[in-house]
Amino acid sequence: MKARFLVPLGVFAAMVALLGVGLTMNPREVPSPLVGKPMPAFDLALLNDPEARLTDRHLRGRVSVLNVWGTWCVGCREEHDVLLRLASAGVAPIYGLNWKDDRVLALRWLSELGDPYVATGFDHDGKAAIDWGVYGAPETFVLDARGTVRYKHIGVLTDALVERELLPLLRALKAESS
Amino acid sequence: MIPELGHFALILALCMAVVQGTLPLAGTFIGNANWVAMGRAAARGQFAFIAISFVALTQSFLADDFSVLYVVNNSNTLLPVMYKVSAVWSAHEGSLLLWVLMMGGWGFAVATLSRNLPDVLLARVLSVMGLVGVGFLLFILLTSNPFERLTFAAVEGRDLNPLLQDPGLAIHPPLLYMGYVGLSVAFSFAIAALIGGRLDSTWARWSRPWTTVAWVFLTLGIMLGSWWAYNELGWGGWWFWDPVENASFMPWLVATALMHSLATTEKRGAFKSWTVLLAILGFSLSLLGTFLVRSGVLTSVHAFASDPERGLFILMFLVVVIGGSLGLYAWRGPGVSRGGQFNWVSRETMLLGNNVLLVLVCALILIGTLAPIVYQAAGLKISVGFPYFNTMFIGFMPLLLVLMGIGPVTRWKDDSPREVLARVRWAAAASLLLAVAAWVPWHPAASWEVALGVGLAGWIVLATLAALWRRLRGPRPFLAMLRAQSRSYYGMVVAHLGVAVCLVGITFVSLFGLEKDVALARGEALELGGYEFTFQGVQQVPGPNYRAERGHVLVTRDGATVADLWPEKRQYFARGEPMTEAAIDVGLTRDLYVSLGEALGEGAWSLRVYVKPFVRWIWLGGLLMGLGGLLAATDKRYRLRLKQKLRIGAGAEASA
Numbered sequence: 001m002k003a004r005f006l007v008p009l010g011v012f013a014a015m016v017a018l019l020g021v022g023l024t025m026n027p028r029e030v031p032s033p034l035v036g037k038p039m040p041a042f043d044l045a046l047l048n049d050p051e052a053r054l055t056d057r058h059l060r061g062r063v064s065v066l067n068v069w070g071t072w073c074v075g076c077r078e079e080h081d082v083l084l085r086l087a088s089a090g091v092a093p094i095y096g097l098n099w100k101d102d103r104v105l106a107l108r109w110l111s112e113l114g115d116p117y118v119a120t121g122f123d124h125d126g127k128a129a130i131d132w133g134v135y136g137a138p139e140t141f142v143l144d145a146r147g148t149v150r151y152k153h154i155g156v157l158t159d160a161l162v163e164r165e166l167l168p169l170l171r172a173l174k175a176e177s178s
Numbered sequence: 179m180i181p182e183l184g185h186f187a188l189i190l191a192l193c194m195a196v197v198q199g200t201l202p203l204a205g206t207f208i209g210n211a212n213w214v215a216m217g218r219a220a221a222r223g224q225f226a227f228i229a230i231s232f233v234a235l236t237q238s239f240l241a242d243d244f245s246v247l248y249v250v251n252n253s254n255t256l257l258p259v260m261y262k263v264s265a266v267w268s269a270h271e272g273s274l275l276l277w278v279l280m281m282g283g284w285g286f287a288v289a290t291l292s293r294n295l296p297d298v299l300l301a302r303v304l305s306v307m308g309l310v311g312v313g314f315l316l317f318i319l320l321t322s323n324p325f326e327r328l329t330f331a332a333v334e335g336r337d338l339n340p341l342l343q344d345p346g347l348a349i350h351p352p353l354l355y356m357g358y359v360g361l362s363v364a365f366s367f368a369i370a371a372l373i374g375g376r377l378d379s380t381w382a383r384w385s386r387p388w389t390t391v392a393w394v395f396l397t398l399g400i401m402l403g404s405w406w407a408y409n410e411l412g413w414g415g416w417w418f419w420d421p422v423e424n425a426s427f428m429p430w431l432v433a434t435a436l437m438h439s440l441a442t443t444e445k446r447g448a449f450k451s452w453t454v455l456l457a458i459l460g461f462s463l464s465l466l467g468t469f470l471v472r473s474g475v476l477t478s479v480h481a482f483a484s485d486p487e488r489g490l491f492i493l494m495f496l497v498v499v500i501g502g503s504l505g506l507y508a509w510r511g512p513g514v515s516r517g518g519q520f521n522w523v524s525r526e527t528m529l530l531g532n533n534v535l536l537v538l539v540c541a542l543i544l545i546g547t548l549a550p551i552v553y554q555a556a557g558l559k560i561s562v563g564f565p566y567f568n569t570m571f572i573g574f575m576p577l578l579l580v581l582m583g584i585g586p587v588t589r590w591k592d593d594s595p596r597e598v599l600a601r602v603r604w605a606a607a608a609s610l611l612l613a614v615a616a617w618v619p620w621h622p623a624a625s626w627e628v629a630l631g632v633g634l635a636g637w638i639v640l641a642t643l644a645a646l647w648r649r650l651r652g653p654r655p656f657l658a659m660l661r662a663q664s665r666s667y668y669g670m671v672v673a674h675l676g677v678a679v680c681l682v683g684i685t686f687v688s689l690f691g692l693e694k695d696v697a698l699a700r701g702e703a704l705e706l707g708g709y710e711f712t713f714q715g716v717q718q719v720p721g722p723n724y725r726a727e728r729g730h731v732l733v734t735r736d737g738a739t740v741a742d743l744w745p746e747k748r749q750y751f752a753r754g755e756p757m758t759e760a761a762i763d764v765g766l767t768r769d770l771y772v773s774l775g776e777a778l779g780e781g782a783w784s785l786r787v788y789v790k791p792f793v794r795w796i797w798l799g800g801l802l803m804g805l806g807g808l809l810a811a812t813d814k815r816y817r818l819r820l821k822q823k824l825r826i827g828a829g830a831e832a833s834a
Binding site for chain 2: 002013020
């Protein structure tokens with residue numbers, strides 16, 4: 001048996017090991033290509049006022065959080081209280097990206113459950129979300145003062161996650177920009 | 179009752195596959211002629227039972243049987259009949275059933291059409307196919323049963339995903355799967371040949387038409403998928419380097435390499451062990467694609483319901499099939515003779531270059547596709563996206579395209595560099611001129627990329643036609659010479675021209691495409707690429723299972739009407755998802771593409787408008803490649819053998 005005929009088998013074995021590891025991991029933690037890049041430009045009507053706009057310019061100048069949500073999304077309901085607590089901590093403003101939703105339902109949701117967002121853009125057809133590379137709601141982005149995406153979380157936010165990752169990062173970014 | 183019948187038929191198909199996978203193979207070793215002969219019947223039986231099962235599932239859809247979970251999740255009483263049929267393969271369970279149906283179909287075809295194969299070889303080929311079939315049937319029955327019943331039937335179904343309600347998607351998966359699964363035939367031939375230790379030019383000749391046909395299906399399937407994404411996803415893209423797209427593109431690259439390598443093995447006896455390896459790799463990549471799509475290891479826009487249990491099953495299956503065949507290769511490969519010798523400048527070298535480049539590009543795509551897992555495992559923060567794939571592609575493809583022009587005019591075994599250059603010098607000079615002309619700043623977007631694309635497309639066309647011309651100059655009249663060329667030669671010409679056509683499309687649409695997002699009130703207009711798009715307002719229209727808001731955009735050029743476009747925004751009843759249905763005015767040199775955004779109040783809407791020059795050429799090129807493959811697969815040599823075989827078969831029956 002010559003060694004070079006074993007090469008394909010060796011490469012395959014390495015790949016199987018990798019795929020095996022991949023199976024045990026959560027695919028939702030795939031790093032977003034956006035992290036480290038400037039946020040994509042967007043221009044959306046406000047959820048509570050179709051005449052006013054929320055654009056990427058509003059998110060520049062200070063450290064901020066962008067949360068993608070929709071009333072049809074069960075995970076968003078689950079993380080809503082976490083967002084409210086994060087908002088009341090007052091570390092950074094949270095902006096909402098209301099994704100593929102109904103305006104009336106979304107406004108009712110915020111009035112019934114409380115509104116953690118300083119402003120929410122209404123992305124009814126999901127075009128802005130495409131530019132942000134949204135896989136599925138909920139998703140949360142952290143932006144630094146220059147408007148660069150610094151962090152992305154796919155899936156439900158938990159208090160533990162906010163304590164462990166989000167808050168330290170937000171504080172560090174604020175220190176960096178001041 | 180019908181779903182249970184389908185389930186039962188599937189179990190019987192598994193039994194048949196077990197017989198097919200074991201007895202004929204064992205028979206070839208112990209010399210039991212009855213067992214050897216059993217492969218054919220078992221393959222037919224397996225196909226018949228899978229077909230029954232498939233019909234049963236289709237019937238459950240047509241009859242709106244909402245006691246079947248899979249039907250509930252993917253259909254609805256209001257769904258048009260055509261989409262009820264295509265809904266059968268719209269999600270994981272049903273698409274697997276389609277997969278095994280095709281697998282059975284290929285087995286049936288091999289059993290029926292390969293009458294002139296030696297019995298022992300045919301038995302082994304069918305056994306290998308049977309064993310692969312066992313794996314997939316077990317996978318369906320154990321983890322993904324499409325016939326699962328609900329205890330209490332649902333009143334109404336959740337409807338087919340609106341994205342999938344498109345004619346393109348009704349035929350895209352069947353074509354693609356035909357290609358994927360078709361590669362299992364070349365794979366089985368390779369394994370059977372390795373088992374027997376006989377890798378000769380006959381083996382290559384038998385494998386060739388099967389490989390080419392599978393490649394044709396793969397080509398058409400990928401092309402249709404791209405066309406569907408362009409029509410349906412609403413942002414005018416035609417390729418995304420999505421893991422699932424890569425999963426179909428990698429086997430295509432390897433199958434392309436295999437086709438060329440098989441030609442070398444058949445004609446010159448060279449590259450034998452390499453050809454066998456490619457045959458194994460082609461099908462292995464099909465299987466790997468299945469794993470990536472369905473295990474949930476990677477996230478993709480083609481979000482198939484994924485679950486880790488299924489992932490584990492497929493991974494184990496991969497280990498058995500791919501690991502087993504590569505092990506067999508490591509064991510048997512060294513015994514394969516080296517085959518014909520050749521010099522540095524020869525057709526063999528050119529084809530070797532083709533093979534190396536295709537496999538290299540495939541490997542880089544594989545790395546890019548698996549990279550997210552590596553990064554995750556290693557905790558690195560690097561990401562691979564569009565730019566990686568594009569750079570890699572632009573870096574290596576031009577080399578391949580240059581070879582594509584030279585290869586066909588180079589002689590087998592030995593040629594002189596000077597003569598080869600002399601044969602292509604006019605084509606080379608003319609395409610260089612073309613490239614320079616394209617570089618001159620006649621358009622703001624003119625760039626070296628345009629020059630490269632146009633120059634290479636020109637090079638392929640000119641070099642291919644020059645080679646054809648050299649062949650046609652001869653002692654006999656032109657028409658006679660035209661007829662004297664083999665069909666497979668014309669197949670190559672057409673397929674290579676298809677690559678050039680595709681390249682023109684890709685170059686133009688990528689570099690000259692225009693795109694604009696605007697908010698327009700009724701009567702307002704936008705000027706883009708010399709066209710005037712006037713927004714005429716939006717009205718409500720009902721659809722069978724949705725309600726739509728249909729916009730009207732009038733397109734004019736220099737005052738003359740070009741097209742009326744009717745982009746829609748649909749609200750599907752059952753799922754409540756909004757869907758954008760772009761309106762496209764199709765043209766050979768440009769598409770006009772409008773999709774409707776959101777209402778901004780007082781009759782104003784946001785619109786996304788594209789002008790896409792030469793985008794049709796991408797798919798036209800794909801069609802030409804497919805046509806070329808079809809010509810090559812139906813070459814006289816293969817048909818002759820078929821006829822002979824039929825005659826022998828008929829004779830045998832007459833004498834019996």
